[in-house]
Amino acid sequence: MNHAILILTLLIAPLLGFAFNGLRFRSHNAYLAGSVATAASFISFLCSLALFFQLKDLPPEARHLTSRFFDWIVVGDLRVPFGFTVDQISAIMILIITGVGSLIHLFSIGYMSHDERPSKYFAYLNLFLFNMLVLVLGDNLLITFVGWEGVGLCSYLLIGFWFSDPAKAAAGMKAFVTNRIGDAGFLIGMFILFFTYGTLTYSDLLQLIPQVVESTWTGPLTLAFLFLFIGATGKSAQIPLYVWLPDAMAGPTPVSALIHAATMVTAGVYLFVRLSPALIFAPHAMEVIAWTGAATALVAATIGITQWDIKKILAYSTVSQLGYMFLAVGVGAFGAAQFHLMTHAFFKALMFLGSGSVIHAMHEEQDVRKMGGLRKYLPITHFTFVLGWLAIIGIPPFAGFFSKDEILWQAFSSPHGSKALWFVGALTAACTAFYMTRLMALTFWGKSRFGKDVHPHESPPSMTIPLMVLGLLSVIGGWVGIPHVLGAVLPGHPSNLFEGWLKPVIGHVAHHEPNVIMEWALMGVSVSLAGLGAWFAYHNYLVQPNLPKAVAAKLGPVYRAVANKYYVDEFYDRFLINPLIATSKAIWLYIDVNVIDKVTYFAGDLVSGLASFAKTVQNGKTQSYALYMALGVAIIMTFVMWRG
Amino acid sequence: MLLSLLIFLPVLFALIVAMLPEKVIRPASLLMSLLHFALSLVLFYRFNPSSAGLQLIEKTPWLPTFGVNYFVGIDGISFWLVILSTFLTPLVVLGSWTAITEKIRSFHICLFLLSSAMIGTFLALDAILFYAFFEASLIPMYFMVGVWGGARRLYATMKFFIYTMAGSLFMLVAIIALIFMTQEQLGTMSASIPDFYKLQIPFVAGDLLNTQTILFFAFALAFAIKVPMFPVHTWLPDAHVEAPTPGSVILAAVMLKMGTYGFLRFVLPIFPLAAEYWAWLFMLLGVIGIIYGALVAMVQPDIKKLVAYSSVSHMGYVMLGIFALNIYGVTGGLYQMLNHGISTGALFLLVGMLYERTHSRQIADYGGLAKVAPIYTIAFIIVTFSSIAVPLTNGFIGEFLILLGGFEANKIFGGFAVLGVILGAVYMLWAVKRIFFGAPGKLVGGGGDTGHGGHGVHAGHGHGHAAHGSHDDHSGLDLEIGAREMFVLAPLVILIFWMGLFPSDFLNWSKASLDHLVQNRTNYQLNVEE
């Protein structure tokens, strides 16, 4: 089939789903709404598959299918077509989006079956899918931006889906506004690129920049990437703009799985992978990205340790994992970033859905302190969750191991990397293992701590099937990217398929000669760190359940700081938001009312004052008037005679 | 004939309305305004978008001694503004169906006269004719605010009138100076704008008191007040808040555009050197307007005032775009004028619909509206998205182009203007959150204070009746909009997406003119196509 039609179908299907559900938004029929939405999503998935295979049949260098539907904005030198490209990167992305998306849609049917407005929910979900596809398929930065803002919009709508709760509505707004801060950076980045290179189309940019970069100053390029990175910190929840993501957990859990774990939040990573052939010419930008990513990974992981809300733990884990991806981007390991993006999509979506299943079972309870021992009640959920757990903490041969390990190795070995970056990454890996195991221990293992009136039950098949599929993917998803050193010793010598696939479209940094021994050693270290973290958590929360409290008490202020998320929200509130509101009120009341209007009134008052004066002068005395005349004549005469 | 018909048909309508029986005024006005709109659509057949010149010219001597003519014509810059004016009138008639209950005859007369004056302003190619329409448009609006307005309407309408008049009278003096300049330089006195373009007005860079600079500021002041630009914007919030819904809609949607249109029609082409020299000032004021308007909008307790300040912010974008003096900025500026007309017009209509039902505009009185009025909420949110420039809505195209242009012209101003994108989201979404989300507010059937009291400075102020336990009155209110109101909003919502998705459909009609304006800025001439 013609790829244009496929792309069109891919995009239109969720849009139609949106229209269908959007128009009957009052309907309570979750099954109809869900089925339509899932079908739409699944059609897109089929199209993605078809496109993927079409792409696969092409020679590696020619693997891009572009179709431009119409010119969107044509002004001056700016010509933005509504164009979409499927290439190696976007093919993976659309497969993830529609694949994981379909599963989550399916899961949602069960999850949202008792909701008041399921149609609206599915409409938003489809709309999100559409926007996400636009984001990854766009063949220029502006179309990507369309999707970029569009997903933010859907995220806003879905976070605030249960808008009657002011906190949830506020969370939606926080997400949108924080994203907007990033978007502003994105815009400026785009402007710089446009005015430096005269185009916004990826293919042109990526062709042009390597050509001209030798002869021109790369300052604008670095600056552009830094601004784009601000955009990415917003969308992909990096320091300093990550604060919205934990709050975004106010949305329905499948939304968290789809938007805030698997797809939308990875848009920043996608963007940088997409631009990586140009990014490599901006090493300073890469440095910033790498350190921001590493710092985010560690900070979020430490916060994750102290959280009690199951979704919040996962949210911080997401932030942390995204930090990994940016670390990879920053050190030039674009393939690894994309790889981790994919495996993370599998296991994090799995865990979110699993947590959804748990929450569903626990009647909207999210506090892990009130859970425990759920293994008995939710066997399938537990089993799949374990797979995800193993994947995220990086136990071979689960998916997360391969991607995370590659990132750590590159952080160590890449010319952009350093031992410090590796160390942060490794430390984060240990923390990750710790808090994930803690999550497992508190939720599924040990004794149950919930009340007698709660009767957890396993979720219906529409919810467990996606869990199982994602569980499977969390196991095997990493096998497409087995590192060379590992592949060399495995039977059949599997090569790094993923890297090979992406090779033509991503940037490459010059590598040192791979040190095989070091790589093995580091692999061992990271796995053992993960194991250590996991054991420590297991020991703390199951074997000696009183230990955490003691530790927390001992650490005192440090613990409180971490548990309160380093007071970042409070910091923003106090030093950013409150001053902003105060300033606004002040300028309204002082500048508008007291200065500008006062000046206006002053003009009026001046006239008024003059009027009083005029009234005084006009005193009604005939002889005063005659005197004015006489004086007038005298003055005129004097002046005329004197000057004349 | 077409253009004169467009200008003066509403006058005829006004006369007809004056004679009709009271009962049929509304439907008849609707019909007539639709007819007017239909007539304006004929422009699509008669207007040649590939030409940058002035078309459909009509020229009759009016005051030949001073070279003043009744001279009208259209080009790509005025094209859409005319359509916007005619397009909004039927919507306003329909939108005021229940909002205006008193003196409906006078109201519709005002409306039609206003429509005539506005279209005249956009079509006039003679400076005096322009001035005449520009000033004449004040009067119906003055009455609209003053007669059908809110509690402080007298203050607001007077402020509006005096502010605008103050600016435009200086412009009159400048126009006179230009007329005499045509006599000196071209041999014959002429007040026609194309002749003004031919003038070589002396300009000395760095000198404040040279002819071009003085005249430039005389014009710029008049238009800046109309736009309104910071710091001469304070009439706008007052006028908007006090105006009745239709008045607000027309004021925001069309009248403010007279100012920005004036910049495009007069200021840039007639005073190219001064405009270029002072562009930084206007860009700066534009940027200040963007941020200032947004910040002040954020803390408004009154929805209408919030929208009014958002207008200040949006018009700041337009000014930034126009004074970027490049094709992106100017195109974006023009597009943003239309966007603002549609989105702010729609917002005022929406606020009016709510006000009609609850008689409160205090944000603190609302909350949880989304639950009881979902369609209204959807419409409001769509318009909000347009207002905050979410891609694929019209607002994005305008803002993006303006920011692009602004950034090209000046990196610092462009960069700061981008902050407006953030702040815009903040104030609109915060308002949306407080009005539509959360627990039901006291006018939405909820309790009196549900944690919203803290936001509103005027919480509970003036709504004592609601606080006295007459909740039943409010919970019984049907806050959802009806079919008529949906009809009013539907075209606007459709346009929001149409303009967002296919901007070329719109920009192609103006492209030639705008390209011409930007490319030949320092030596601007307009062909008059007979």
Next chain:
Amino acid sequence: MEIQFGLIDFLLVAPAVALFVMSCVPLLIKVMRGNQEQNTMATLVYAYTGVFAAMGFCLPTIGATRTAFEGALVFDGVSAFATIVILFCTAVALTFARDSQSTNPKQFTETVFLMMNAAVGMLTMVWANDLIIVFVGLELFSLCLYMMIAMSLEEKVSKEAAFKYFILGSFASALMLYGISFIYGTVGSTYLPELLSSTQNLLATNRLFLLGFVLLIVGLLFKAAVFPFHAWAPDVYQGAPTPLTAFMATGVKAATLAFFLRLVASQAFTVERFWPFVDVMQWMIVLTILIGNVGAFRQRSLKRMLAYSSIAHSGYVMIGMIAAGIGGASMLGATGVMFYIVSYAIMTIGAFGVLHMLEPRPDSDLTVEDLRGLAARKPWLALALTVLLLSLTGIPPTVGFFGKFFLFSAAVKQGLIWLAVWGVIGSIISVYYYLRPVVAMYMEEPVIAPAQVNMRPLSYFAVSFLALLVLVFGIASEPLYQVVLASVAKVF
């Protein structure tokens, strides 16, 4: 000296004669019928006959330029134009006078007599070609006005107004006359052409002449109510019966300004010796504009407000006068003045007319509050007043806008931009007080039940006609401008 006047001279002065004769007819009838007041309508018809006959007699003189009675009177464009304006104002003012509450119906005949003779005085002044005639005309209409003011049914302030006007008017006349005596002493004649031809020369050489000339102008400035000779105007306008105020504000100004224009035509202002006076005059104009607008700003009484505003308008028109006097494109200034005379006459007499129609009692002094809710009670009247006030404000497309446009044009052309700017500032202030009545009429509800006023059809018609005229002359300003241009063409 051979006396040479023929029939043609009598034909030329026929308007004045007609006015005088027809003013005497009702008076004679009254006297002959035992001092019994006749039907006021009949009296009015006699008066109309006189006025329209005068207009009829005036029409043939349009376009002519000649003198009469040994050069004592001059008939040219300016005089013809001013004659028509004055006659028009007289007709309208007569209409108002009959309908007014403050006109004593028992003395209506006398009122008509005085008013028509005041018109004769004004005509005399605009025709005058000799300073003696000027003085006679000026005194004639002044004396008539003093008496008419005092004849008001309102007894308290009208007497005061009359007396103030009388004392101050006489004072100004004396000053003017003193000036005339100096002029006579230096020129050796009171004959205007002789004066005008030697003005340039004498101004430069003779200080006594300078003194005389300035004093003459002061006398005119008093009548035109220019600062600092304006102080009588608010008090007198307020105290006088409204129809008479309308007449005074328009007719007197038309006559005075027309004569002033003749003086200015001598190009006196171009003499270097006289420049200081031109400078002073500019300042006086600025102060006039300012004091007029500022004084009107906070007036409660509408009549007083309009009185102050008429001071402001004098300021505007004086801008044109200066522009007409300083050479160069003086034509613009002269036409500006003449055009403004018409436009000002139409809108001011109309505005006062509306006020007089709303006065329920002889002593009522309408305030802005009294207009509240007028739009609902008397929509047409409110509309007419609105149009007239908008014209006074200078909003297009009313005639007031074009009046200002021409004046400001003249100022800009003549390099008097700063005067134009002051005019603009004044206009901005004026927006406030002109719109306040509009606000009251349309946007406020009456607090107390308004006094019932019965509408008189003639005044009603007159006011509507004037409001219409404001719009018609606004839209069709070119024909009027051409007439004005033709009227001043030969003088300048």
Next chain:
Amino acid sequence: MPSTETILNVGLTHYLALSAVIFSFGMIAVLMRKNVIVMLMGVELMLNAVNLSFIAFAKESGNLSGHIMVFFVMTIAAAEAGVGLALAVAIYKKFHEVNIRFFEHLRG
């Protein structure tokens, strides 16, 4: 020390000086005196001062216009006096007062 001739020969300057003095007296009367009748007299005095200067100028230049003017002025002054006195009488009838200070109702 001016020569006796200058003192004894009464010329134009003397007349004009006298006229100016009388005019000033009249003016001062108008400006200072509170009685309306006296103010009226002041005006008359001013007019007569003007008459004097007219006559003086007429005598100097030798043409008749000045004399004619004087007659006109006298007539007008008479009329003015008539009107003025009538007004004064009317005022007195109404208010029983001829002090100008009582007529300050119109003001502001």
